[in-house]
Amino acid sequence: xxxxxxxxxxxxxxxxxxxxxxxxxxxxxxxxxxxxxxxxxxxxxxxxxxxxxxxxxxxxxxxxxxxxxxxxxxxxxxxxxxxxxxxxxxxxxxxxxxxxxxxxxxxxxxxxxxxxxxxxxxxxxxxxxxxxxxxxxxxxxxxxxxxx
Numbered sequence: 489x490x491x492x493x494x495x496x497x498x499x500x501x502x503x504x505x506x507x508x509x510x511x512x513x514x515x516x517x518x519x520x521x522x523x524x525x526x527x528x529x530x531x532x533x534x535x536x537x538x539x540x541x542x543x544x545x546x547x548x549x550x551x552x553x554x555x556x557x558x559x560x561x562x563x564x565x566x567x568x569x570x571x572x573x574x575x576x577x578x579x580x581x582x583x584x585x586x587x588x589x590x591x592x593x594x595x596x597x598x599x600x601x602x603x604x605x606x607x608x609x610x611x612x613x614x615x616x617x618x619x620x621x622x623x624x625x626x627x628x629x630x631x632x633x634x635x636x
Contacts, residue, residue, distance in 0.1 A: 518577035518610030577610035
């Protein structure tokens with residue numbers, strides 16, 4: 489197997505020598521899918537909860553709770569997507585383990601190990617969305633919707 493990571497015609501190795509170990513789509517699954525699904529969840533939850541309190545010109549005394557399963561269902565979908573995105577990021581991280589020696593702090597100091605850095609960023613992004621989805625579930629189940 490050829491272990492030379494230099495670009496043809498150059499004397500420098502490529503900064504992401506293991507870029508072919510991770511598919512482009514798998515990298516985007518952990519980087520972009522959890523935030524995109526979280527955005528959709530925020531939009532749908534806002535629409536559903538506002539309609540539960542203000543279905544017409546006059547606000548209701550009590551919210552319509554028939555939308556609660558839909559809101560919590562959206563929250564759970566985001567939770568599952570965030571966990572899946574974190575798992576895919578972790579798999580990407582493991583596949584590129586030999587790209588650059590050292591841990592995550594070494595990736596921030598140099599431009600080497602780009603694929604590994606993107607995998608780490610995907611894990612962090614998915615983790616942030618996971619925490620946000622847990623807060624959303626807790627707020628939708630515990631905080632009064634209509635300010636009552």
